[in-house]
Amino acid sequence: MGTNTTPENMRGFIIPTCNITKDNIWPAQSTFTEKNPRAGVAKASQPYTGLTLAMAGSQSQDITVETVEGGTPGEKASFVWSGTDGTKLEQNSNNVITDWKYFAFGSGTAFYDDFAAVATDDGTLYWVQELENAGVYTIAVRRQKKNGSIEALQTLLTVSLAGAPNTTAKPAIAQLKDGSLIVTFFNYTGTDQVNLFVWRSYDNGTNWKEVSRRAMVQNPILVGATGVFIDTTTLLVTDDIVSLVVGTRSKVTALGRNALVQFVSRDSGTTFFTLGNFGEDHAFPTAISLPDGQQGFAYISATGTVSFLKIPHPGIAAAATDYTTQYEVDISTGAKTFATQTGTVLQNGTVAMWYQNERIFVVARDTNNDVYGWVSEDLGDTWNFISETNTPGIATGLVYGPSSTTTIDNFKAVVWEGRAVLMCNTIQSIAGMFFGGWSTVQHPALVVQPDRNQYVGFDANWIHNQVPDNSGHYTTSGVGTATVLQEGMRISTSTNAKQYTYSGNIYSNAFYRFKMRVETGNSTISNYIALTLQNTDGANSYTIQMRFATSGFKVRDHSTQLADISIDLTKTFEFMLFQSGVNVKLYHREWDEKQAKKWTETVLTLATQAAGLSGRLDWGHIDLFVGSLQSYWSEMHVSEAGLGTPETQKRGGLYPSYGSYQYIDEGLLLSAKDSPARAEDLYTIEPRYDFPVEHIFHDVALSPRVVWRSVNDSAANRIAFFTDPVAKETARSLGLSDVAGIHLNNINWRTGTLKSWNGATWDNIATIDTSTGLQGTFKRSGSTILPGSATKEFYLKYNEANGWRAALISGEDTFIVQIKQNSEGLFSNASDSKQCVLVIDTALTDPATLPTTGTLKLMPTSISLIAELYQDAASNVGAFAYAIEIDIQNTLEDYFQIGTMLWGNVYFMAPQYQRGRSISYDTNVMAYETNDGQYYARKMSNGRRSFRVGWTEPVDTRTIHALNPDYWQFNNTADAQPVAHYGDAIFGMMGIAQYLSEQKPLVYLPAIPKDTANNGVYQFNRYHNQALVRTVGAVTMESVLGEEEQDEMFRLSTVNMIEVE
Secondary structure, X not given: OOOEOOOOEEEEEEEEOOOOOHHHEOHHHOOOOOEXXXXXXXXXXXOOOOOEEEEEEOOOOOEEEEEEEOEOOOOOOEEEEEOOOOOEEEEOOOOOEEEEEEEEOXXXXXXXXXXXXXXXXXXXXXXXXEXXXXXXXXXXXXXXXXXXXXXXXXXXXXXXXXXXXXXXXXXXXXXOOOOOEEEEEEOOOOOOEEOXXXXXXXXXXXXXXXXXXXXEOOOOEEOOOOOEEEEEEEEEEXXXXXXXXXXXXXXXXXXXXXXXXEEEEOOOOOOEEEEEEEOOEOEEEEEEEOHHHOEEEEEEEEOOEEXXXXXXXXXXXXXXXXXXXXXXXXXXXXXXXXXEEEOOEEEOOOEEEEEEOOEEEEEEEOOOOXXXXXXXXXXXXXXXXXXXXXXXXXXXXXXXXXXXXXXXXXXXXXXXXXXXXXXXXXXXXXXXXXXXXXXXXXXXXXXXXXXXXXXXXXXXXXXXOOOHHHEOOEEEEOOOEEEEOOOOEEEEEEOOOEEEEEOOOOOOEEEEEEEEEEEEOOOOOOOOOEEEEEEEOOOEEEEEEEEEEOOEEEEEOOOOXXXXXXXXXXXXXXXXXXXXOOEEEEEEEEOOOOOEEOOEEEEXXXXXXXXXXXXXXXXXEXXXXXXXXXXXXXXXXXXXXXXXXXXXXXXXXXXXXXXXXXXXXXXXXXXXXXXXXXXXXXXXXXXXXXXXXXXXXXXXXXXXXXXXXXXXXXXXXXXXXXXXXXXXXXXXXXXXXXXXXXXXXXXXOOEEEXXXXXXXXXXXXXXXXXXXXXXXXXXXXXXXXEEOOOOOOOEEOOOOOOOOEEEEEEOOEXXXXXXXXXXXXXXXXXXXXXXXXXXXXXXXXXXXXXXXXXXXXXXOOOEEEEXXXXXXXXXXXXXXXXXXXXXXXXXXXXXXXXXXXXXXEEEEXXXXXXXOOEEEEEOOEEEEEOOOOOEEEEEOOOOXXXXXXXXXXXXXXXXXXXXXXXXXXXXXXXXXXXXXXOOOHHHHHHHHHHHHOOXXXXXXXXXXXXXXXXXXXXXXXXXXXXXXXXXXXXXXXXXXXXXXXXXXXXXXXXXXXXXXX
């Protein structure tokens, strides 16, 4: 029987387990995040597919794309998509208002005069706004990222004027081809001429620099008494040319004109030259860039006519008489009045245009404040209404019908996150209507087998730029108050009521969308805060009552409660209500600014009443409540009669032709090539990341310098992995040794936990603290950290801490710094000690922000941890899965990082290699020496160590062949198993070299203490007591004495190892 001959100190390797790869990741039990998501590769789920998808942008979840209508990309082929929850989203029609909000809210003496906006491919909206407040004029830039809040960036100009200037600044904004942003605006002046300021930002709008204050090289605009008003400005980039399109209106109305003026810059907006001052009938122009270097212009050419021009190159004067005569296309003529006329000058018009899904859209406001839309599928050659039946008429082209004198003016359109945003000035403010986007609920079609523009819109619209009774759509009753605020119209009642009654017809087959929240009031026993409908179909009458409270809402018919929905209605929710006789479908969702809207459906059946009830819609605070109530309402849209059920035929988004992109969600863009698309084709797209978790595996990333990073350090990150990628959580797998080992390289955090899955929950194996044995009190002087006490805490070798982080703790505050250099010595200021001095990398941290005294915790960049698995215990034989969980903690970089994770088992070398171990260091520099002796060296990397060990004295293997070898144990706990047999080291080294084949790394542990305390865990966190290496060269066994495979004694001359950088 073998004897336990375990020495006090052992040597060994952590050998990686053969089947631990990226395929072992257990997503369901992991909580890690991955930094910098980007679009993945679309993989077809079916063979012989003709369509190939190309993805771009960022991506935050797995996406599935399903073709719903076959055909050629760019024409009719369309798709729906779903995320990880499997909910399929369809694309709203472009005539459907899907949201409304204020971007800047003016009140009192604050008026937002003008603005302009641009959206970038990453889902960010930028706008520049002009504010006038009691004679103070301000030009400022704002930003809103996808589903984020509005951010104030930089104020470009603030000026106080004694009197009104001859023109306002008319700011404009665009993104250049290099990704930078450019803003232009006119100077405020009381003189006859204005010129152009130009500002530019190279860092996504955070910082701006003025690049010109007289950018118009020729022909500044005359704005004196006999000059012009500047009505519109549009800044656009076409190829490498920046164009500023200006719409002017003569101040001399009897002899004047409406001109379209093009200013062109070929130096990225630094200087502008005039192309021409033309266009007597080009009022309120707007412009867009089109494919192949073309530009399009939409404008009002007569009081009842909206027209379009296209030029093949920005260098052509679009409004020249001959060009206009030959190429002008009328979008709409005679059906509505879009401007007034005084003398020869057109006034009071506004037009917007955008390019989306390879189509041009134009909207214009008529003199009744209704907004109509048109679409062109052939780059402006022909036009249709934005919505129409098979017998087109302008009525279905209505996109906004307020029946109000409260204007929305100064239209600017931008495509942001796949939705068109029609921005406008209204009630001193800047606001926006959103059209399109993705949704789980679709408006009904106008016809059977509808085309893209044949879907029902809303017939009557209220948005909170007025109280409803200021419009012709509503009357009001009750003495409560209604106040228009940025969030919504606030209705307040105190033992009184305030309700709004729709003035139009209400039918039993129609639908509605509205948005609201409850601030105060949690009773639903009556229609205190409510929306009520009653209508008839001639045979029966119907009643719907929606009662709202802070804790949710209830739905009733005339006699019975049909639904009780618990939600936090102190947050804003939006609702869609479809009624077709007794059948009602109600949808609700918490409002956010995501363009992909997922609705919760409630299906209801109404009880019938006797025919004869008149149609009626009421909303607000209807029934008298004794006490105070408060609610906010911001939208109420009513459809025309005839269609009261959502569309069941999927309306997909168009597959774009290659080079054009369709917006999916969260910054993900899709393009298509090859063809055709076939209905029911499926594609899956998994996101990729700049710093994915798979980088921790050596078979993916060969160097620890290629890392995984989390999104932030404010949430714990767990990386769970199965012991076997096939068995997964169904069976335990044993390790090759009773001692497991894990190595983490190029990390930037301090604390975490190693865990094991027991089949139901996670058990803790070991607590990780990389600063173990490296803590003490400190004092700081400038960029240096010194010992703060005479206690001899630890010893550092010269430059050992280079690249480590350090936590400097002072009271409740923790500061993380990086160590750039250190001296050798004890971390102690005792008189008999050479003290260690640490140098902070001040390029990363300003020393002035750091404490001068406190507690120091050094954080090495690499650790190895070994743990006894006790695989002899019946309940602990093998494991399903393991996990590394990183605690919430401060990091220098604000994210967690791991370069390499190596999981395996510890191989103990028995016997240990003999004397003569060598260690060398290669600086890895590229050097060059000139003929006159000047020496140049370029550091290629941090360098690496090489190790050589050997068994120069014969190793006796007789007891192994006799099946009676002595053994070693890591600790002596009852369930612990032997971890090595004496005499195996020679055979083990050859087997290890064969297994690793110079391809897989291992961890070299030159000193493993025997676990005499039986803790079962030991951590290595010093530069000299661990190394991630690979074996190189041949391993040679030399037989010295004995019979083969019986009683041989071997020498093993040299094992070479090189550190993995």
